[in-house]
Amino acid sequence: MAIKANSIQAVGRFSPRLNLFRRFESSIKFAFFICAFLSVFITLGITFVLLKETIAFFQRPEITLREFFFTTDWSPTFDNPKFGILPLVNGTLIITIGSLFIATPIGLLTAVFLSQYASTKARNIIKPVLELLAGIPTVVYGYLGLFYVTPGLQVFFPSVEVFNAASGCIVVAIMVLPLITTLCDDAFSAVPRTMAEGALAVGSTKFEVIKNILFRAALSGIAASIILAMSRAIGETMAVTLAAGQSPKMTLNPAESIQTMTAYIVQISKGDTPVGSTSYLTLYAVGFVLFAITMTLNIIAKRLVQKFRILSV
Amino acid sequence: MNVSKLQKISSKRKVADFVFKALCYISVVLVLFILVALLVGISKDGLPRLNQQFFEGYSSRKPESSGIRAGILGTLWVISITVIASFPIGVAAAIYLEEFADRRSKLYSIIQLNIANLAAVPSIVFGILGLSLFVGILGLGRSILAAGLTMALLILPLIIIVSQEALRAIPTGIRETSLALGATPLQTVFKQTLPNAFPGIITGLILSMSRAIGETAPLIVVGAVAVVFRPPDGLRDKFTVLPIQIFEWSSRPQKEFHENAAAAILVLLATLIILNSIAIVIRARAQKKV
Numbered sequence: 131m132a133i134k135a136n137s138i139q140a141v142g143r144f145s146p147r148l149n150l151f152r153r154f155e156s157s158i159k160f161a162f163f164i165c166a167f168l169s170v171f172i173t174l175g176i177t178f179v180l181l182k183e184t185i186a187f188f189q190r191p192e193i194t195l196r197e198f199f200f201t202t203d204w205s206p207t208f209d210n211p212k213f214g215i216l217p218l219v220n221g222t223l224i225i226t227i228g229s230l231f232i233a234t235p236i237g238l239l240t241a242v243f244l245s246q247y248a249s250t251k252a253r254n255i256i257k258p259v260l261e262l263l264a265g266i267p268t269v270v271y272g273y274l275g276l277f278y279v280t281p282g283l284q285v286f287f288p289s290v291e292v293f294n295a296a297s298g299c300i301v302v303a304i305m306v307l308p309l310i311t312t313l314c315d316d317a318f319s320a321v322p323r324t325m326a327e328g329a330l331a332v333g334s335t336k337f338e339v340i341k342n343i344l345f346r347a348a349l350s351g352i353a354a355s356i357i358l359a360m361s362r363a364i365g366e367t368m369a370v371t372l373a374a375g376q377s378p379k380m381t382l383n384p385a386e387s388i389q390t391m392t393a394y395i396v397q398i399s400k401g402d403t404p405v406g407s408t409s410y411l412t413l414y415a416v417g418f419v420l421f422a423i424t425m426t427l428n429i430i431a432k433r434l435v436q437k438f439r440i441l442s443v
Numbered sequence: 444m445n446v447s448k449l450q451k452i453s454s455k456r457k458v459a460d461f462v463f464k465a466l467c468y469i470s471v472v473l474v475l476f477i478l479v480a481l482l483v484g485i486s487k488d489g490l491p492r493l494n495q496q497f498f499e500g501y502s503s504r505k506p507e508s509s510g511i512r513a514g515i516l517g518t519l520w521v522i523s524i525t526v527i528a529s530f531p532i533g534v535a536a537a538i539y540l541e542e543f544a545d546r547r548s549k550l551y552s553i554i555q556l557n558i559a560n561l562a563a564v565p566s567i568v569f570g571i572l573g574l575s576l577f578v579g580i581l582g583l584g585r586s587i588l589a590a591g592l593t594m595a596l597l598i599l600p601l602i603i604i605v606s607q608e609a610l611r612a613i614p615t616g617i618r619e620t621s622l623a624l625g626a627t628p629l630q631t632v633f634k635q636t637l638p639n640a641f642p643g644i645i646t647g648l649i650l651s652m653s654r655a656i657g658e659t660a661p662l663i664v665v666g667a668v669a670v671v672f673r674p675p676d677g678l679r680d681k682f683t684v685l686p687i688q689i690f691e692w693s694s695r696p697q698k699e700f701h702e703n704a705a706a707a708i709l710v711l712l713a714t715l716i717i718l719n720s721i722a723i724v725i726r727a728r729a730q731k732k733v
Contacts, residue, residue, distance in 0.1 A: 155629045162539035165532045169558050169603065172596055176568060179575040239470035247467055256471060259478050265715060267657025269686045270485075270708050273693050277701060278484055304477055311474075335460040358563070365565025367660035368686075372693055392567050392660070399570070399664040413664075417571045421564065428563045432556075 180421055183414030190408045198415070204378040204394075206409035207401065217378035218416060221295070221388035225370055226363040228299030228384065229306060234356055236303075237310030242340060244311070245318040264308035268368040275301035275373030289385050293375025296384035301369045306359040313358065317351025318344055354434040361427040365420065367392040391420045485712075489705030497706060502670040506692075506699035511707050513671035514685035517587070518656060520675055521684055524591025525598065525655050530648055532595075533602030537644075540603070541610040542618075542632050561600040569597040570664030578665060585666030588678040593665050594658065598651040605647025609640040642729030649722040653715045659686035685711050 187193060193213055201214030240260075244253060279297040283290045290296065321344055329339045345352070375387030376397055389397070394416055403410045500510020544551045573593025583589040613636050621631040637644075662684060669691040671683045685707060692704035 151627070155627055158629055159539070159543050162535045162543065165535035166537075166539040166544070166554055166603075168532060169536065169561060169600060170554060172572070172599070173557050173561060175576060176564070176572045179572055180568075183575070236470045236473060239467045240474055243467040243471045247464065248471075252471075256474070259475060261719075262716075263474070263478055265653060265657075265719065266481075267659065267686055267711060267715075269657070269659045269689050269693075270481075270712070273485070273689065273701075273704055273708060274481060276693060277488075278480075307474065335456050337460040337463040338456070340463070361563060365567065367565070367567045368690060372690070392565065395567055395571070396660065396663050399574075399666070414571065417568055421568050424563065424565055424568075425560065428560055432559065 176421065180414055180418040183411055184418040187408070187411035187415045190411070192408060202380045204389075206412045207398075207403060211409060213412065215391075215416065215419065217380050218389060218391045218394050219419070220380050221374070221378065221390040221393070222364055224295045224382065224384065224388060225298050225302055225366070225374060225390055226360055228295065229302035229363050230356060230360060232299060232303035233307045233310055233359060237307045237355075237359075238314055238352065240307075240311045241314035241318060242344075244315045246336065246340060246344075260308040260311055263304065264312075268305060268366060269372070271301040271305055271369040272372030274304075275369060280373065283385075287385060291375075291385060291387050293373065293377075293387040294385050295374050295388045298370045298374030298388075298390075299384065301373055302363050302366050305366060305369060306362050309362060310355045310359050313355030314348070314352055317348035317355070320351065321347040350434045350437045354431045357427050357431040357434065361424045361431070364427070365392065365424050367396060371396045391416050395420075482712075485705050485708050488702055489707075489709045492702050492706035493709065497703075501672045502688075506697060506703055509703060511685060511688060511710060513674075513683050514688040514707065515710075516674050517667075517671070517682045517687075518684045520587045520678075521591045521594060521662075521682060522652060522655055524588060524678070525594040526648070526652060528592055528595035529599045529602055529651075533599050534606050534644060536599075536603045537606030537610055538632055538637070541607050542628070542636065558600045558603050562604060565660075566597055566658055567660040567664060569593060570661030572596065573661060573665045584679060585668075585681060586679045587675055587682045590662050590665050590667065590682050590684075593661050594655045597658065597661060598655050601651040601654060602648060605650065606640075606644045609643025609647060610636060612643060613639050642725050646722045646726045649718050649725075653718045656718075657686060657711065657715060659684075659690055662687060663690075 188195060188198070192211075198213055198215055200216070201212070202216045203212035203214045204217045205212045240256070244256060248256065275297045276293075279300050280290065280292065280294060283294070283296055325343050325347065326339050329343050330336070334342070370390045371393040374390065374393065376389050376393060377387045378389040378394065379386060381388065395413055398410065398413045496508070497510045498515070499512055500508055501513050503509035540551070540554065544554075570593060573589060573596065577583045577589035577592050578585055581589075583592075617635050617639060618631055621635045622628070626634065662682075666681075667683050667687045668681050669683065669687065671681070675682060689704045689707045689711065692700040692707065695701075
């Protein structure tokens, strides 16, 4: 609502008091502008801090880019430290892919229920439930994973370790489920009703309408929701630290303990690694990789959402 | 095609339709079950520990004599700083973006895009920024002040977004009337737009606050301590918060500490539910007035 103050400008030339007032107004506006611009400084600050310390990390003689990105041994705090980030990336990937594998179908079907089958009454119950689930702090999900999901898994698979990737996947899935459901529900409601009604009128079943029309029309919205959920799962910290453990490993076995990038940052922050040492700088290098991945995903999701806005108009 | 073949296809389609509908219902029931199981399970673990001593006690080596007083006080201190630091800046930024900025300018779209991106940056990355900026460069140490300011950076994008939405919901007519009667743009903002948008902004503030109350990861990076035996004696004092205590107690091997964690989770969830209910009531009242 940019409404220009042309009226004052005209009068201001004649009256010194109004002139002063105008200057006061524009200085306040400028202060507001600084506040808005501060957000850009936060991004710049994050990028600067991460870049600076990551460069310092790679300048250490014992660190090579090749070792960091292509070797599979991560033990920066040991006497004979190894700096291959791949086990942490592996851990993050297992959690992300595993959790989305669980959350996407359930979230999508719940969204279909909300937009196609639910009565107003059912909607009024399920919407707040989703909001509640979305508002639960992640450390609570960690507790849930450690003391409920893992013992539950051990009943069926006795070989499951106390800390295990599967339990991490399940709790992160519960965490991102409300996000997927809400965004898909929005995408479905953006699809024009006439399209679905036309298909029903020529004899399609409800399932055929959903499969052939709703899903296709809302495809970019669904994709955006999955990518945003992915970005959330990658950045998720407390639940995976508690449930999935602290052992960086190149394993694909969900019954074993792993370590994600975020869980490693927690480990270093809690430990007594001397500030400024090479192993301490790994905090920033891992943080930088994390930041770069999530930023890329967010930008892709944003593009997709824009596309689906254009489609739905 | 004969009739029986057609009937076969038709019944197949009906079966697919039914199966899909059933799957949708199963998903919803599963979601409801998760929430109920979570609440029942944690209540069962934690309720027996919720006594007066639990609220008054500090950290202790013995699970039965340790309490959440340090966490509650720490959360209060940290969140107060967070709100004081982020609320005025966030609202001012929203006012600039909604009321004054030129929407077609490049700068406007850069700021908008940036805020949306920041809101999706993992919270632990904000912790790293806080560690370098407040603990390191500004020399605040691993203190309540550094923690509160880090949280302020974290929820600032959220506050801006919700305040913008609240301002956007105010009809343009109100602004135009005010300007037509001779008010300056700034007077219009402070006397008309902002008061009208206030319930929405407060609702947003409360929701952002509940996000900050539940955050754990950035504060671990900034340097929260696990064990505190006394109330904080100032902004530069070391800190712990409720979620950190939950994390610590959950990580210990003894079962009794896990019960403490469950009890602390109940306190945390109750706080968040109360805050959210307040937000809903404010929003409902404001809607009734309009």
